[in-house]
Amino acid sequence: MAGGVSSSGGxxxxxxxxxxxxxxxxxxWITIAIFMLGPVLLMAVYSFLTKEFRGGVLWEFSxxxxxxxxxxxxxxxxxxxxLHWTYLAIYLRSFIQASVATLLCLAIGFxxxxxxxxxxxxxxxxxxxxxxxxxxxxxxxxxxxMKFLIRDTGPINExxxxxxxxxxPIKMVNTDFAVQLGLFYSYxxxxxxxxxxxxxxxxxxxxxxxxxxYADRWTTLWLVLLPAVRPGIIxxxxxxxxxxxxxxxxxxxxxxxxxxxxxxxxxxQFKGAAGNWPFGAACAMVLLTMVLVAVFLYARxxxxxxxxxx
Amino acid sequence: xxxxxxxxxxxxxxxxxxxxxxxxVFCMIILYAPLLIVAVYSFxxxxxxxxxxxxxxxxxxxxxxxxxxxxxxxxxxxxxxIAISAAVVSTCFATSAALGMLRAGEFRGRPVSxxxxxxxxxxxxxVTAVATxxxxxxINFERGxxxxxxxxxxxxxxxxxxxxxxxxEGISGIYEQAALDLYATRWEAFRLVLxxxxxxxxxxxxxxxxxxxxxxxxxxNFVKGAGVETxxxxxxxxVKQGIKPNIMAISTLLLVLSFIFVTLSWLIxxxxxxxxxxxx
Amino acid sequence: xxxxxxxxxxxxxxxxxxxxxxxxxxxxxWFEYIPQELLDKFSREFDVEVTMDTxxxxxxxxxxxxxxxxxxxxxxxxGDYMVKILNQEGMLDTIGQNELSNRGNILPQWVDVDFDxxxxxxxxxxxxxxxxxxxxxxYQGDINTTAMIFDPPAELKGKINVLDTSGETLTLASIxxxxxxxxxxxxxxxKLDALVQGAKQHWASFNSDGAKDVLVSGDAAVGMxxxxxxxxxxxEGAPIExxxxxxxxxxxxxxxxLLKDAPNxxxxxxxxxxxxxxxNAAAVxxxxxxxxxxxxxxxxxxxxxxxxxEQNPPAGQKGFFVExxxxxxxxxxxxxxxxxxx
Numbered sequence: 008m009a010g011g012v013s014s015s016g017g018x019x020x021x022x023x024x025x026x027x028x029x030x031x032x033x034x035x036w037i038t039i040a041i042f043m044l045g046p047v048l049l050m051a052v053y054s055f056l057t058k059e060f061r062g063g064v065l066w067e068f069s070x071x072x073x074x075x076x077x078x079x080x081x082x083x084x085x086x087x088x089x090l091h092w093t094y095l096a097i098y099l100r101s102f103i104q105a106s107v108a109t110l111l112c113l114a115i116g117f118x119x120x121x122x123x124x125x126x127x128x129x130x131x132x133x134x135x136x137x138x139x140x141x142x143x144x145x146x147x148x149x150x151x152x153m154k155f156l157i158r159d160t161g162p163i164n165e166x167x168x169x170x171x172x173x174x175x176p177i178k179m180v181n182t183d184f185a186v187q188l189g190l191f192y193s194y195x196x197x198x199x200x201x202x203x204x205x206x207x208x209x210x211x212x213x214x215x216x217x218x219x220x221y222a223d224r225w226t227t228l229w230l231v232l233l234p235a236v237r238p239g240i241i242x243x244x245x246x247x248x249x250x251x252x253x254x255x256x257x258x259x260x261x262x263x264x265x266x267x268x269x270x271x272x273x274x275x276q277f278k279g280a281a282g283n284w285p286f287g288a289a290c291a292m293v294l295l296t297m298v299l300v301a302v303f304l305y306a307r308x309x310x311x312x313x314x315x316x317x
Numbered sequence: 318x319x320x321x322x323x324x325x326x327x328x329x330x331x332x333x334x335x336x337x338x339x340x341x342v343f344c345m346i347i348l349y350a351p352l353l354i355v356a357v358y359s360f361x362x363x364x365x366x367x368x369x370x371x372x373x374x375x376x377x378x379x380x381x382x383x384x385x386x387x388x389x390x391x392x393x394x395x396x397x398x399i400a401i402s403a404a405v406v407s408t409c410f411a412t413s414a415a416l417g418m419l420r421a422g423e424f425r426g427r428p429v430s431x432x433x434x435x436x437x438x439x440x441x442x443x444v445t446a447v448a449t450x451x452x453x454x455x456i457n458f459e460r461g462x463x464x465x466x467x468x469x470x471x472x473x474x475x476x477x478x479x480x481x482x483x484x485x486e487g488i489s490g491i492y493e494q495a496a497l498d499l500y501a502t503r504w505e506a507f508r509l510v511l512x513x514x515x516x517x518x519x520x521x522x523x524x525x526x527x528x529x530x531x532x533x534x535x536x537x538n539f540v541k542g543a544g545v546e547t548x549x550x551x552x553x554x555x556v557k558q559g560i561k562p563n564i565m566a567i568s569t570l571l572l573v574l575s576f577i578f579v580t581l582s583w584l585i586x587x588x589x590x591x592x593x594x595x596x597x
Numbered sequence: 598x599x600x601x602x603x604x605x606x607x608x609x610x611x612x613x614x615x616x617x618x619x620x621x622x623x624x625x626x627w628f629e630y631i632p633q634e635l636l637d638k639f640s641r642e643f644d645v646e647v648t649m650d651t652x653x654x655x656x657x658x659x660x661x662x663x664x665x666x667x668x669x670x671x672x673x674x675x676g677d678y679m680v681k682i683l684n685q686e687g688m689l690d691t692i693g694q695n696e697l698s699n700r701g702n703i704l705p706q707w708v709d710v711d712f713d714x715x716x717x718x719x720x721x722x723x724x725x726x727x728x729x730x731x732x733x734x735x736y737q738g739d740i741n742t743t744a745m746i747f748d749p750p751a752e753l754k755g756k757i758n759v760l761d762t763s764g765e766t767l768t769l770a771s772i773x774x775x776x777x778x779x780x781x782x783x784x785x786x787x788k789l790d791a792l793v794q795g796a797k798q799h800w801a802s803f804n805s806d807g808a809k810d811v812l813v814s815g816d817a818a819v820g821m822x823x824x825x826x827x828x829x830x831x832x833e834g835a836p837i838e839x840x841x842x843x844x845x846x847x848x849x850x851x852x853x854x855l856l857k858d859a860p861n862x863x864x865x866x867x868x869x870x871x872x873x874x875x876x877n878a879a880a881v882x883x884x885x886x887x888x889x890x891x892x893x894x895x896x897x898x899x900x901x902x903x904x905x906x907e908q909n910p911p912a913g914q915k916g917f918f919v920e921x922x923x924x925x926x927x928x929x930x931x932x933x934x935x936x937x938x939x
Contacts, residue, residue: 020490023503024421031417034410035434035474042471043437046448049455060924061682062663082790082932083783093939118337119344125332135524136575141348142528143575144355144568145552152351160815162354180816181801192347196528200521201480207517208487211332224334238486242479245438246525253441263802264761267938274443275935277664278657283931284447291444298439303432363833384633447664454665539661543623543669544648 047295054288062282072289094272094290098297101269104183104258105251108190109198112247115191116198117240123199124206135203138196150189150260154180157188181263189257197246205239206232241305249298269294352572359565376566389567392551396531399466399547404527407473408481411522412515414474415482416507420490435479437472445472446539453540460542468540469530476529477522484518622864624649625658625666625673627851628806630723632884639871645864653806654762655679662688668858671865677850678764678921680719681712689718690855696866699873707890712918713852720869721890723825723881724850726916727765730827730837732756732818740840743773745819747796754799756818758811761803763934765847766821767793768919772845779922781929790933797937812837824907825886831907839907841914848916850890 024031054072056064078088123134141149155161157179164176179185213235217227233240255270264271269290276287359377363370380386414434418427437445449468458464492514496506512519534549541550552564622639628651636647652658655676662673667688675683683689697720707721731740736752746757747770759766770793771778776785801817809830811817820837822830827839840846853872859865871877878889879897888908902908910916922930 020493020497020506021420021422023497023506024416025424028417028421028424031413031421032430035414035478036430038410038471039433039436039474042449042452042467043440043445044433046445046452047436047440049452050444050448060927061686062660082786082936083929084932093935097939115340115344115347118334118340121334122337122341135521136578137345138348139524139528140572140575141352142532143571144352145549146532146534147549147553148355148564148568149351152354155354155814156351158814158816192351195344195348197476197525200525201483204480204484204518204521205487208484214332228334235487239480239483242483245435246476246479249438250442253443255443259761259804260807263804265797265800265803265938267935270441270443272935273441277443277447278654278660282656282660287447288444291441294441295439295444299432303428307428384637450664460669539664541650543625543650543666546650 050288051292053285054292056285058283058285060282062277062284064284069285072283072285075286076289076293097267097272098269098294100266101252104186104190104268105248105254107187108194108251109244109248111187111191112195112198113240113244116195116243117202120199120202120239121206124203124209131207135200138199142196146193146256147260149192150257153189153192154185154261157185180261181265183262185261186258189261190251190254193254193257194247194250197250198243201242201246202236202239205236205242209235252294252298352568355565356569356572359562359569361562361565363562376562377570379563380566380570383563385563388546389548389551392546392548393567395462395465395546396548399462399469400527400530402466403469403473403530404477404523406470407526408477408519408523410470411474411477411481411526412519414478415485419482419485435475438475442472442533442535446536449536450539460540461545462542464540464542465537465545465547468536469533472533472536473526473530477526480521480525481515481518484515484521488514620644620864621646621648621861622672622868623670623860624868625661625670625856626651627674628653630674630851630885631881635877635880635884638877639868642871643864643867645861645867655764656762659683659686662686662856667856668860670856671859671861672853672868673856674722674851674853676919677710677712677852678919680852680854682921683854684713684718688857690857690859690862691717692720692855692866692869697870697873699870702873702875702891702893704890704892707850710850719852719854720873722851722853722872723885723887723889724848725824725887726841726910727760727769727821727823727847727849728827728840728842729819729821730812730830730835730839732812732815732835732837734836735818740838741842742840743769743842743844745840745842746821747773747792749796749799749819753819755801757800758802758804758808758817758820759800760808760821761805763930764919766803767930767934768847768917769821770796772842772847772917775844778917778920779926779930781926786929786933790936793933793937803938809833823887828886828905828907841910843914845915845917846910848918850918 053064055068055070057067057069057071059065074088075091076094077091079091079093080086080088119138123131123138126134157163159176159178159180163179164173167173168176179188209232213231214224214227217231218224222230253270253273255268255274258264258268259271267275273287273290276283276290358369360372360374361370362373362375380389411434418430418434440448445468453460453464458467488511492510493506496510497503501509532549533547534553537547538550538553541547548567552567622645624636624647626649631649636649639645640647650670652661655678658673658675659679659682662683663686673683680689700716700720703716703721707724708716710716713719729746731745731753735756736750738750745753746759749757767789768778770789771780774785774788774792776782776789780786802811804811808820808822809826812820812822812827812830813833813835815835820830822839824839827837831837831839853869855862855865855869872881873891875889875891875893876897878891879894881887882889882894882902883897883899886902886905886907
């Protein structure tokens with residue numbers, strides 16, 4: 008399979024790129040290896056160190072952080088260890104929130120991206136910019152405005168009440184719904200842009216062919232369009248899901264911060280009174296491991312697809 | 318527009334899905350409703366975000382001539398400089414990496430390479446922030462705009478990479494092959510054939526990287542040096558005592574600025590297509 | 598590729614910030630707590646370029662300094678217990694006996710404080726209390742009890758905001774129970790854990806930054822808040838009253854400290870001296886609505902402050918400083934906090 012697309016001697020496309028592959032990848036590799044992998048490895052090391060009181064670490068090996076994560080030894084730390092649901096529950100909750108936010112983004116982002124991609128070329132740009140413009144305004148401001156809109160005495164509730172559709176305001180602030188709305192609002196363009204890029208590239212002759220074979224448009228959507236733009240959808244889901252996992256602005260402001268999310272749990276270890284850096288590092292390592300495993304599986308599946316599909 | 322072969326008109330337009338336009342409009346409403354609130358309350362005469370005290374332009378006056386105007390101007394300048402630089406650099410890196418990953422055939426290190434490029438996405442921001450700060454200290458990289466820029470480039474790379482790669486995956490190699498068969502150099506085949514085909518992906522990647530950088534608070538707050546502010550950190554500092562309408566005024570100005578930017582680029586784009594049509 | 602690399606190198610060279618020059622002062626301060634006019638005044642008078650960064654809690658100040666910000670800043674403004682901690686961590690520089698010409702302006706009761714005996718590293722900045730304000734339109738009964746937060750009447754259930762910092766919220770809970778802070782007594786800790794676990798169902802949110810906004814907007818009917826912040830909320834139209842609970846309330850004092858490895862030590866000393874002048878201390882008080890620790894500020898104060906209920910606690914009510922727990926005790930409180938927010 009080394010040849011890729013074609014193998015007409017030295018003029019092959021892939022051999023042209025293959026010759027300079029390392030040069031193409033080097034800038035990203037080097038930058039990320041030094042300024043991302045380096046710090047992350049440092050964090051990994053930290054997660055196995057002994058915590059120094061009030062932040063910082065002592066360079067002595069310790070498994071205390073992982074023990075604290077997985078085993079509950081009671082309020083005073085002297086009961087027999089049992090599986091610790093405190094932190095796992097926080098992770099589970101974050102995963103559910105992020106999943107719902109991702110599905111919301113997909114449900115609304117896909118039709119939007121599709122709609123934009125099928126506009127005439129001249130107006131497409133305008134739509135794209137319309138999607139990104141709100142993000143010129145700071146996330147905190149957007150989140151606070153969203154809160155203003157949905158609060159008990161906010162415009163939505165007041166309108167609904169004044170039109171007689173409601174008797175009492177719907178409680179939206181400080182609920183899970185508000186958090187998901189906030190996450191959706193925070194990361195929507197991350198879903199729209201990659202899907203747009205994929206749909207824009209889609210050859211509608213395929214849809215025509217499907218129609219010629221008597222497929223209705225929803226069958227075409229499901230069996231032809233969606234598989235064709237799958238890379239864009241998956242890219243969008245990754246781009247929304249992962250930041251949602253670690254987000255804490257929307258949960259804190261809209262959800263009332265009554266419960267830790269993964270992001271706020273880790274922040275508390277570094278910036279809060281807990282000051283337990285190794286434990287914060289361990290929490291991050293657990294999350295990182297879960298996400299990396301998922302991505303690795305995805306990459307392997309992609310590779311298998313590529314081989315299978317020729 | 319490469320729709321392929323034109324067929325006689327069908328009764329139904331295959332490109333249209335009923336309901337999609339409504340969802341797109343709904344999407345726009347959700348995106349813009351809170352901003353409308355921001356814009357309205359920037360003209361509020363009261364100091365509170367939640368109570369309406371009459372119409373006033375005082376907050377705009379404060380933005381430009383108030384005591385904190387210098388701070389916000391510096392912050393805005395820093396933010397835009399960093400966001401544009403980080404987006405340009407990371408988009409170049411990401412485009413190059415996408416070519417290496419997807420155009421250079423199979424290679425053994427591909428999954429590892431994919432994981433490495435996307436690593437900045439997988440690490441929660443707060444961890445990246447602390448880890449990066451400790452790391453910069455460890456290598457004695459003096460903190461300032463330079464450290465912010467480096468950190469932003471790093472986490473912008475995957476955001477630029479994913480849309481670019483998604484686009485590139487859908488482009489068959491036959492176009493470039495055709496160019497090569499017609500005696501184009503490799504560089505010409507890339508620049509004149511592949512790059513224009515990739516352009517929407519590259520643009521998406523650039524825009525994503527730009528807004529990610531422009532909006533970043535957590536990492537910036539950790540790696541910035543003493544006294545260096547970007548718009549998010551300046552705004553965060555200011556909103557701690559409640560979001561005053563001068564912050565809303567700044568946000569509204571940003572919105573207006575971006576609308577002008579969009580209108581201009583649309584007009585330029587239209588001019589381009591008009592002259593293109595004239596040349597036909 | 599070479600061009601690209603050169604472009605990046607040029608960018609980085611352009612972007613790297615210049616080193617600290619003489620004539621600068623770098624302040625690490627709480628958010629929006631000092632009026633810009635005062636910084637401008639200092640800047641003009643001494644021809645010093647002032648830059649200020651902000652933090653939102655004593656703990657994040659400590660975290661930033663620990664992570665290497667020490668050496669970037671000249672002065673910071675930690676609260677009482679944090680002065681002690683920073684000193685224990687060796688992060689403070691010593692102010693010479695004769696370096697501050699206005700040292701005599703410090704009010705006598707703030708000279709020999711137990712978080713910095715003899716004021717070797719710090720000067721008083723502002724002090725105040727942490728309590729809570731109650732919306733009087735919703736609740737008309739007696740509010741001067743911590744039960745408003747921990748055992749609220751029916752009208753207030755589900756409408757309570759508490760500060761999102763374990764130090765202040767757990768300390769107020771300890772005051773409610775009448776148990777000492779930083780206790781290792783198991784029964785007392787169990788009671789504390791049970792109290793906050795049980796009260797949480799009545800709380801709407803944990804919010805420090807928005808403590809004022811939730812009261813002004815009506816999202817919360819009871820909100821834990823700092824007294825000056827509470828005064829501002831009231832002045833913005835919230836129908837609230839600040840409580841001084843009979844069980845006691847939290848008292849704190851923020852202090853300007855001289856940081857170790859200060860890049861502009863001489864200017865830092867000038868700045869501290871500047872803040873000890875009554876008119877300047879009064880300017881901070883007028884802005885932030887707390888209370889200065891300097892003699893002779895009265896003449897410069899906003900007259901409204903003298904009558905402000907938040908600044909004038911009734912006689913006989915007890916105030917407690919937050920204590921810095923030791924390495925054995927603090928993890929117990931951390932565990933209670935984590936269990937509360939799980």
